[in-house]
Amino acid sequence: MAKAKIALIGGGQIGGNLALLAAQKELGDIIIFDIPQSEGMVKGKALDILQLTPHDGYDVSISGTSNWEDLKNVDVFIITAGIPRKPGMNREDLLEINLGIMKEVASNIKKYAPNSFAIVISNPLDAMVYAFYKVSGFNKNKVVGMAGALDSGRFRAFLAEEIQCSVQDISCMVLGGHGDTMVPITRLATVGGVPIESLIEPSRLEEIVNRTRFAGGEIVKLFGNGSAFYAPAQSAIEMAESYIRDKKRVIPCASLCEGEFGVDGYFIGVPSVIGENGVERILEFELNNEEKSSLNNTLMAVKKTVKETKL
Numbered sequence: 001m002a003k004a005k006i007a008l009i010g011g012g013q014i015g016g017n018l019a020l021l022a023a024q025k026e027l028g029d030i031i032i033f034d035i036p037q038s039e040g041m042v043k044g045k046a047l048d049i050l051q052l053t054p055h056d057g058y059d060v061s062i063s064g065t066s067n068w069e070d071l072k073n074v075d076v077f078i079i080t081a082g083i084p085r086k087p088g089m090n091r092e093d094l095l096e097i098n099l100g101i102m103k104e105v106a107s108n109i110k111k112y113a114p115n116s117f118a119i120v121i122s123n124p125l126d127a128m129v130y131a132f133y134k135v136s137g138f139n140k141n142k143v144v145g146m147a148g149a150l151d152s153g154r155f156r157a158f159l160a161e162e163i164q165c166s167v168q169d170i171s172c173m174v175l176g177g178h179g180d181t182m183v184p185i186t187r188l189a190t191v192g193g194v195p196i197e198s199l200i201e202p203s204r205l206e207e208i209v210n211r212t213r214f215a216g217g218e219i220v221k222l223f224g225n226g227s228a229f230y231a232p233a234q235s236a237i238e239m240a241e242s243y244i245r246d247k248k249r250v251i252p253c254a255s256l257c258e259g260e261f262g263v264d265g266y267f268i269g270v271p272s273v274i275g276e277n278g279v280e281r282i283l284e285f286e287l288n289n290e291e292k293s294s295l296n297n298t299l300m301a302v303k304k305t306v307k308e309t310k311l
């Protein structure tokens with residue numbers, strides 16, 4: 001791909017960090033988009049980041065806008081437009097407001113950059129990515145939701161802390177919806193190829209799994225206002241990089257399943273190969289009975305939120 005054009009829809013906490021990370025990786029030229037009332041804020045963030053590029057020599061352009069005309073022919077969109085959680089809220093509480101925003105964003109992306117690849121981050125994720133897909137009419141491989149990358153990263157970080165080893169050597173995946181019913185697959189988690197289950201007692205492992213499930217809420221409570229943004233931004237950048245550089249990374253993402261893992265017609269977190277064609281493949285494997293039942297449980301939760309979108 002020639003120098004990619006990356007648009008960040010929503011220039012708030014995650015959007016600002018996406019811009020910084022995309023610049024530091026020289027993924028392409030970056031445009032931060034927000035509503036007209038926040039145009040000054042995104043222009044300011046763009047300028048601020050532009051002014052750090054000479055230090056390490058990142059050769060990218062960065063701008064801020066609230067005009068969709070500036071987003072013609074963008075290659076990759078990363079969408080965080082919406083509102084984040086406050087303490088006591090779950091992700092589903094954001095549905096009504098964020099759904100309206102997502103419909104507007106999807107219609108504009110369809111109009112101005114119909115051949116792009118879209119990574120949705122806004123919550124409730126499983127419903128927002130579904131809404132984007134329905135309204136944009138994009139092919140299923142060109143729409144994906146970011147959740148599993150973050151949830152798996154959290155699980156990896158907690159496991160590394162427990163075992164006292166490098167996070168780099170932990171391999172694991174969290175499947176299912178991006179909510180409290182997510183499914184960390186402990187059976188397949190390894191450190192340097194060694195099964196985690198042979199290193200951590202079952203009861204302690206269960207505690208780590210539960211911490212992973214509620215890791216987003218733990219941060220919301222600590223912040224008091226807003227939700228996590230550093231790790232969500234890094235997780236989405238990993239996905240964007242795999243697309244732009246055709247790395248074909250295998251990342252747990254909310255991809256549209258059409259029969260895989262027994263799921264039909266819903267976006268749910270599954271191991272996905274991301275390359276130049278977007279979501280190129282879903283890697284399916286045999287789940288045991290307990291995992292199947294957990295995935296079914298998470299699917300019920302996803303179906304419920306998706307139903308509320310009335311799309």
Ligand SMILES: NC(=O)c1ccc[n+]([C@@H]2O[C@H](COP(=O)([O-])OP(=O)(O)OC[C@H]3O[C@@H](n4cnc5c(N)ncnc54)[C@H](O)[C@@H]3O)[C@@H](O)[C@H]2O)c1
Pocket residue numbers: 009010011012013014015033034035038080081082083084085094098101104105120121122123124125146147150178226227228229232
């Ligand atoms: N998928 C995940 O794993 C994950 C993780 C963390 C947060 N989130 C979600 O990401 C979203 C963004 O979080 P944040 O912390 O960056 O929030 P934020 O409030 O800091 O930023 C959101 C931005 O969206 C903008 N916006 C609102 N309406 C818009 C529109 N119509 N067009 C363009 N921009 C618009 C707002 O002005 C704001 O700047 C939230 O919904 C949050 O729940 C998802």
